[in-house]
Each structure stands twice: as C-alpha cells, then as structure tokens.
Amino acid sequence: MYVIIIGGGNVGYYLTKDLVLAGHEVLLLEKDRARAQRLAEDLGEVAQQGDGCEARVMAEMGFARADVIVAATGEDEDNLIVCQMAKQRFGISRTISRVNSPANEALFAQLGIDTTVSATRLIFNLIEQEIEVDHLIPIAALARGHLEIVSIELSEHSPVLGRAIGEIALPGDAHIIALLRGDKGLLPSPNAILQIGDTVLTLVQQNQESALHGVFSA
Amino acid sequence: MRVVIVGCGRVGSTLARLLVERHEVTVVDRTSEAFRRLGSKFQGQKIVGPGTDMDVLKRAGIEGADAFISVTDGDNRNIMAAQIAKKIFNVPQVFTRIYDPSRAAVYAEMGIQTLCTTSTAAGLFCDLVEGRRPDSFMAQLGSYLDAAQKV
Numbered sequence A: 001m002y003v004i005i006i007g008g009g010n011v012g013y014y015l016t017k018d019l020v021l022a023g024h025e026v027l028l029l030e031k032d033r034a035r036a037q038r039l040a041e042d043l044g045e046v047a048q049q050g051d052g053c054e055a056r057v058m059a060e061m062g063f064a065r066a067d068v069i070v071a072a073t074g075e076d077e078d079n080l081i082v083c084q085m086a087k088q089r090f091g092i093s094r095t096i097s098r099v100n101s102p103a104n105e106a107l108f109a110q111l112g113i114d115t116t117v118s119a120t121r122l123i124f125n126l127i128e129q130e131i132e133v134d135h136l137i138p139i140a141a142l143a144r145g146h147l148e149i150v151s152i153e154l155s156e157h158s159p160v161l162g163r164a165i166g167e168i169a170l171p172g173d174a175h176i177i178a179l180l181r182g183d184k185g186l187l188p189s190p191n192a193i194l195q196i197g198d199t200v201l202t203l204v205q206q207n208q209e210s211a212l213h214g215v216f217s218a
Numbered sequence B: 001m002r003v004v005i006v007g008c009g010r011v012g013s014t015l016a017r018l019l020v021e022r023h024e025v026t027v028v029d030r031t032s033e034a035f036r037r038l039g040s041k042f043q044g045q046k047i048v049g050p051g052t053d054m055d056v057l058k059r060a061g062i063e064g065a066d067a068f069i070s071v072t073d074g075d076n077r078n079i080m081a082a083q084i085a086k087k088i089f090n091v092p093q094v095f096t097r098i099y100d101p102s103r104a105a106v107y108a109e110m111g112i113q114t115l116c117t118t119s120t121a122a123g124l125f126c127d128l129v130e131g132r133r134p135d136s137f138m139a140q141l142g143s144y145l146d147a148a149q150k151v
Helices: A010-021 A033-046 A055-060 A076-090 A104-110 A119-131 A206-216 B010-019 B032-038 B054-059 B075-088 B101-109 B117-129 B135-150
Strands: A002-006 A025-030 A047-049 A068-071 A095-098 A115-117 A136-142 A147-153 A175-181 A184-186 A199-205 B002-006 B024-029 B045-048 B067-070 B093-097 B113-115
Touching (some): A010 A025, A010 A033, A104 A115, A119 A136, A199 A206, B002 B075, B010 B024, B024 B032, B032 B045, B054 B075, B067 B075, B075 B093, B117 B135
Parallel strands (some): A002 A025, A025 A047, A095 A115, B024 B045, B067 B093
Antiparallel strands (some): A175 A184, A175 A199
16 A cells, blocks of 8 residues: 655654555655654655645655555644645545544544544543443544444443343444453354453444443443 | 634734724634734734634634634644634635645635635736736636625
8 A cells, every 4th residue: 555644753753664564655744854854864765855735745745646645743734634635636535634632533524534543532531441430432433423433341230241232222223343351352142141341342323322321331 | 794813913913903993803813922913902802722723713703703714824724724614613704815826726626715825916916017907816806706795
C-alpha cells in the first residue's frame, strides 16, 4: 500500500517507521523546513518537505495514487483540510485523521472524514474504564457515530450471570458480536453461558447505549 | 442582522467597524490584544478563543446569526470555521477569506463562499496594468453578491 502521512511530529515519525518496517511504501510530509531536514537525515527520502494542504505539493508527492492518507499534525484544522483536499481534489477514498480536541470527532465525521483517532478520547476512556462501576465502555464509533461497539465487563453483580446469550433481551437492534473470556475471544453462540469477568462486545445504536446498563449491570 | 466575525486582524477589525454601525456584531479572536484594533468606542461584542471551537462560537452567538465571516490569518482555520458555521449551525450567509488559490478553488467547488484575495488582487492589478476595465474582478464580486441575495 502507498501511505502518505502528513505531519512529522512524534505520531507521524513513529507511524512512518512502523509502516516502513511492515513493508509499505510510505511518504512523510512535513511543512517545517528544519524539522523535515532532521527527519530526512534519519528516515532518508521517505521524509519530504512540503505543505500537505497545497494542491501543487500534493500532486508532486503522488497523492493521486495513494491508498491511504493519514493526517497526523497537532492542529485539527490542518488535519481536516488535508483530508478534505485529498478527497475532493485527488479522489482518495480512505483518509484517517488524528483529532486533538475530542469534540472534533463528531464534527469531522459530519464533514466527511472516514476515520478519526483521538488520543485524548482513548486516554479518557481508559481512565473511565478504571473508575466506571459497571464497566460499560464505548470502544468504537461506526457509521458517523450512529452505531457504537460497546464493551461490557460482567461484574459479580451482573444480572445476566449464568444465563445463555440467546436468552438475553437486548435493547432495540443491539447485537452481541463477541465474548472475551480470559485471553480467548469467542463468537457468541446462543448457548454460551455468561460468567463473572467475561467481557461482552455489543453493537448498539448510539441512543440505546444507556439501555445496555439496565440489561448487564446491577 | 446578527453577524459573527472570526479573526480580528486588519480585515476583521475594519469589517467589524463598518458593520457595527448598522448591525449587531460579535468579533472572535484567539488573543484579547487583537481587539485593540477595534478602538475603544467599539459597540460590538468581543469573545476570546479559537474560532474553530464550537463552544466559543456558541458564546459568540452563532446560533441564530444571520451572517458569518472567517478572516483569520490561517487559511485552514478560516475554512474549518466556515464549515462549522454552514454545516453545523446552518448560518444562512457564510463567507471566508482564503489566501491559497488552489485551496480556494477546492472549497468553492464544495459550496463555501470563498474570497481569494490573492487571485482577486492579482487579477485586478493585471487588468489595471494592461489598461482594461477590471471586469473579471467585478464579475467575481458579483457572484458573492448573488450568493448573499439568494438567502
């Protein structure tokens, strides 16, 4: 795959190294001249200097044949415009954007960016995971946030312990999509009996997320 | 009209002072220092914060605003703010200034009313140097007026 990464900060740098190691064709584009120079000394010609929002630079760097564009700068507005320009001008179907302000995740989805990653949100979720009593954690938003994958860890108080997956009445169109037990991942057969410590992954409509609390927690 | 202006540089502050005579104007800028350009008698509202932050824009009264103009010194900030105004808050008239002509072209295609001061100024000077009436320049300005009147 040809992957173009915009923004040579720490995220862009380590991502480039890993993708090169994994055998992909990678281009890392950094706007700042001095920084691009340092990156090139380390990474060779994989690192190039240029503004990833300028159509001329984008054309020269081969955006038209890229499989994935990753916008990894520390500025949300730059990341948004990189992805939109890549889509609109170069017909790129897959763009991934780093989002620094978690509030911008929903905004980016509304403005047509396929995938966003927010370190802030991930860390927030990890902290919530530690303190949330009933261990119900949204882990991924799909279809522009309308669908969510929610992870639920069953505590000793959960009312579904000892019951088969097939017996559990879920809100709306929610589905159990996987069962994690210890270090094993199981596909959810209707006969599987739920145990303490199991993690149930469910696919649920966003507005029904709270109804899951009633089903799985005390 | 209720007008929100993001960016209180030379253009933003001049525009705010023009509009405040007849309209309810709010100016947003990242630094309060920028508001010095408005002068001490400015009657409009001033809000400090990034113009791409939805909470800041709400404080600036973007909900229910009639017009929105983003004129910070960053093209990408201007474009992002304009899209928030148009797509999230459905402000009827949204305009943005973009310096980079290639970016301006892309966002004009995407339905954002962009004023690319780089190409309009260059085109105007070109017309003047070659002794033409600045028709292409006037035509572009006319298209913004059409857009504003469509609302």
